[in-house]
Amino acid sequence: MNRLLERLAPFVFGLLALGLWQGTVWALAVPVYVVPGPIAIFDAYLSDYSVLNPALLSTLTVTFTALLAATILGVFLAVAMAASSLFRAAIQPWAVILQVTPVVAIAPLIIIWVNQPFVALVVCATIVAFFPILSNTAAGLAATPTELLDLFRLNGATRWQILFLLRLPSALPNFLTGLRVSGTLALVGAVVAEFVAGSGGFASGLAYRIIEASYRLEIPRMFAALVLLGISGIVIYAALGLLEHFLLRKRDTA
Amino acid sequence: MFSLRAVSKQFANGTRALDDISADIKAGEFVALLGPSGCGKSTLLRLLAGLEAPSAGHIEWDAGKQPGPGDVGFVFQDATLLPWADAAENVYLPLRLRSRRRAEVAGLIETTLAQVGLAEFAGARPKELSGGMKMRVSIARALVSNPLLLLMDEPFAALDEFTRHRLQEDLHRLWRETGKTIIFVTHSIYEAAFLASRILVLSPRPGRIAADIRTAVPEGPDRREGADYIALVHQVTETFRQVMPA
Numbered sequence: 001m002n003r004l005l006e007r008l009a010p011f012v013f014g015l016l017a018l019g020l021w022q023g024t025v026w027a028l029a030v031p032v033y034v035v036p037g038p039i040a041i042f043d044a045y046l047s048d049y050s051v052l053n054p055a056l057l058s059t060l061t062v063t064f065t066a067l068l069a070a071t072i073l074g075v076f077l078a079v080a081m082a083a084s085s086l087f088r089a090a091i092q093p094w095a096v097i098l099q100v101t102p103v104v105a106i107a108p109l110i111i112i113w114v115n116q117p118f119v120a121l122v123v124c125a126t127i128v129a130f131f132p133i134l135s136n137t138a139a140g141l142a143a144t145p146t147e148l149l150d151l152f153r154l155n156g157a158t159r160w161q162i163l164f165l166l167r168l169p170s171a172l173p174n175f176l177t178g179l180r181v182s183g184t185l186a187l188v189g190a191v192v193a194e195f196v197a198g199s200g201g202f203a204s205g206l207a208y209r210i211i212e213a214s215y216r217l218e219i220p221r222m223f224a225a226l227v228l229l230g231i232s233g234i235v236i237y238a239a240l241g242l243l244e245h246f247l248l249r250k251r252d253t254a
Numbered sequence: 255m256f257s258l259r260a261v262s263k264q265f266a267n268g269t270r271a272l273d274d275i276s277a278d279i280k281a282g283e284f285v286a287l288l289g290p291s292g293c294g295k296s297t298l299l300r301l302l303a304g305l306e307a308p309s310a311g312h313i314e315w316d317a318g319k320q321p322g323p324g325d326v327g328f329v330f331q332d333a334t335l336l337p338w339a340d341a342a343e344n345v346y347l348p349l350r351l352r353s354r355r356r357a358e359v360a361g362l363i364e365t366t367l368a369q370v371g372l373a374e375f376a377g378a379r380p381k382e383l384s385g386g387m388k389m390r391v392s393i394a395r396a397l398v399s400n401p402l403l404l405l406m407d408e409p410f411a412a413l414d415e416f417t418r419h420r421l422q423e424d425l426h427r428l429w430r431e432t433g434k435t436i437i438f439v440t441h442s443i444y445e446a447a448f449l450a451s452r453i454l455v456l457s458p459r460p461g462r463i464a465a466d467i468r469t470a471v472p473e474g475p476d477r478r479e480g481a482d483y484i485a486l487v488h489q490v491t492e493t494f495r496q497v498m499p500a
Contacts, residue, residue: 150303151347154304155323155348155351155399251338251381
């Protein structure tokens with residue numbers, strides 16, 4: 001009973017909050033161009049879904065392409081860093097610099113340099129997303145139990161056997177933690193890049209629809225786009241969590 | 255089997271772990287390396303495995319006994335199984351690393367698991383096994399490549415008393431049945447007295463051989479209680495009293 005209540009709690013809370021929001025908007029007669037109520041937002045979605053849905057699809061395409069690129073780049077760099085301390089020394093500070101530089105600041109440059117807009121957006125989102133995968137995978141690779149490394153050496157294992165049969169599987173939980181963080185960051189990166197590109201006149205994605213709606217004071221439509229982004233973020237986070245649970249369910253965590 | 259000739263080990267940070275160790279080990283002996291924590295007994299095991307090199311002296315292997323890959327079975331204090339692989343896959347690992355096909359060695363894996371009493375648990379993952387069972391898998395993994403030498407580094411230290419007794423009995427029987435050469439590191443006088451055919455007592459850091467005792471405890475169900483066993487425990491305890499600083 002208690003468990004059921006706990007499962008339902010976020011939905012009940014959400015419905016209550018929506019009701020309170022709608023009630024306040026009605027009671028105070030707030031105009032929709034200041035704060036629209038949930039019903040006005042839903043109406044905006046119903047009338048504009050032919051524009052909003054393709055925009056969502058475009059943003060998600062950038063997000064997932066960037067997440068894929070970030071995974072390949074992050075894992076590859078982590079493996080190279082684990083294999084060579086010289087490579088690690090050369091790369092690590094630059095990876096950190098790339099990570100701490102706000103993507104909003106470098107996005108205009110990238111959009112100028114890369115004249116294919118889709119690729120430019122993917123590059124921006126990848127820069128935002130790859131670091132958690134890199135740092136978590138690198139930490140996992142470095143934490144391989146030394147006894148198991150000894151055991152592999154005693155049995156004459158090659159470098160490749162150590163990598164594929166021991167180090168990479170050992171680092172899988174860390175990689176998945178990084179992937180979960182990177183999944184939502186890729187969405188953030190895609191939206192930020194779309195904002196920058198959108199203000200330069202390149203029409204694509206939900207961020208561009210948000211800018212457009214704000215110029216036209218179509219506030220309910222703006223909220224509708226925001227809600228779609230929020231839902232996408234939650235779904236990505238939950239889906240990667242499920243993947244993690246599924247892949248690690250048979251594993252000893254100790 | 256091999257001879258330790260004035261073997262010493264000093265680490266890069268200046269710690270002297272082992273000092274002037276000399277001993278001849280014959281094939282088929284069950285040698286307990288007994289000493290207090292930090293006396294370098296685990297280091298000696300790593301030297302024998304070839305995981306580290308002595309700073310002075312050398313290890314002389316008898317003709318044809320110089321171990322190659324897979325000729326040394328190593329059991330660590332923790333079971334250190336691959337957490338994503340089931341018991342059979344864990345036992346298969348040393349063979350897999352030498353490119354043996356799984357189908358080819360399936361029978362061998364099965365008999366090795368049966369040897370440690372886990373015939374029923376081939377498909378169980380480490381998560382589903384108790385501490386004692388994990389250690390049995392670890393021992394099977396060390397035995398599966400039919401090593402010349404079995405090195406064990408306090409393998410039962412983390413187990414509860416009941417499980418430890420069972421595993422000690424099974425290991426002793428395994429040794430009598432297979433005639434393997436076993437070097438077993440422990441800090442328990444009782445464990446050494448029960449298991450071994452020979453006890454090398456090491457003094458505290460740097461480790462030196464304080465006594466070399468050949469045991470003569472009769473086999474049998476009351477091996478742990480008989481007068482010979484008690485006398486042996488007394489003898490080893492007395493040795494420690496002399497070498498341990500007050």
